[in-house]
Amino acid sequence: MNRFGRGRRENQRIRTEDALKHLLDCDESGRRATVESLAGAMGLARGRAAALLGVLRAEGLALAEGDGHRLTADGRRDALQVVRKHRLYETWLARETTVPPERWHAEAQKAEHHLDTSAVDELARKLGHPRFDPHGDPIPTREGELPRRPRASLASWPENAPAVIEHLEDEPAACFREAEKLGLAPGTRIDEPRHGGYGSIHCRVEGRHIEVPAAVAVLVHVRAPERDEQAPEDVFRLSELPVGGAAVVHALAPSCTGLERKRLLDLGLVPDTAIRCEFASPFGSPRSYDVRGALIALRRNQAERILVRPAS
Known part of the structure; x- marks a missing residue:
């Protein structure tokens, strides 16, 4: 019985925290948090969502305003800690x-x-007290501070104006997966953006021309590049270097993260390193590359994450 009671309390706590996050998200985006919006966000029946908002009010975490709800100071503090x-x-x-x-x-x-x-x-x-998560979202401080910055969508960015991705929404999940397949990530530079049919955006990313679907473009938030973010126009992906071709490493793509990034750096793939494609397997992948006198094998998806420029 005690175990059952603990489980119920744990489930209630999780639902409360999820509800707090929804109210915070509505507040940050200028939307009204309602019974219907909470029910939709959490997959609850309307009655359960209404009861959950009642719990938040009873605990002093939310207040009713007309047909909506907003967080109290205590509710906002708790929501920010979950975030x-x-x-x-x-x-x-x-x-x-x-x-x-x-x-x-x-x-x-x-x-x-x-x-x-x-x-x-x-x-x-x-982690070194990071200020932003891998999607470009600000991380609240221990004291509950959350920096706010105006955002511009790639969908509305001026044509032919270079940009750098500052933030990438991770929902809907299908659109996020599509963005990742296109090589888009916070820190990625976008050149020559042009509006295409049905709201799509044609642009050049890491030496390759791509088309970003409208549903993805609205989830990509960009800003103008800083002076130190100017990229040479002849940068391309290592996967496009032919057998026998030589190049110089420019950088690892921003989409290269985690242990994969560490491994490539440990292999010596740092800026200004000379690299030569020696030979390919019968199926084209992996390929062998000469890096500082050592042969290393890279699969195509790994070589796609390495940006190079022609050897002088």
Whole structure:
């Protein structure tokens, strides 16, 4: 019976935290949090969503305003701490594991409910107190501060104006997976953007011309490049270097994260390193490359993450 009671309390706590996050998301995006919006976000029946909002009001975490709800100061504080756990855990997954990007959000959704304050503080310390998660979202501080910045969507960005991806929404998941397949990630530079049919965006990314579907373009938030973010126009991906071709490493693509990034750096693939494609397997992948006198084998998907420029 005690175990059953503990389970019910745990489930109620998780639902409460999820509801707090929904109200915070509505507040940050200028939307009204309602019974219907909470029911839709959490997959609850309308009656259950209404009861959950009643719990938030009873605990002093939310207030009713007309047909909507908003967080109290205590509710906002608690919601920001849940978001802090989520975004720090996503950052850890991106930097320290091989979990694919499309799984970061779901894994963090589970972990955020089971990390206590001391574990979160230790995680932040080990990560170097990052300010942003791998999607470009700001990470709330321990004190509950959340920086806000105006955002511009790639869908509405001026034509032919270069841009750098600042933030990438991870939902809907299908659109996020499509963005990842296109090589889009925070820090990726976009050149020559042009509006295409049905709201799509044609642009040049890492030496390759791509078409970003409208549903993806609205989820990509960009800004103008800084002076030190100007990229040479002759940069291309290592996967496009022919057998016998020589190049110089420019950088690892921003989409290259976690243990994969560490491995490539450990192999000596750092800026200005000379690299030569020696031969390919019968199926084209992997290929062998000469890096500082050592032969290393890279699969095509790995070579796609390495940006190079022609050898002088």
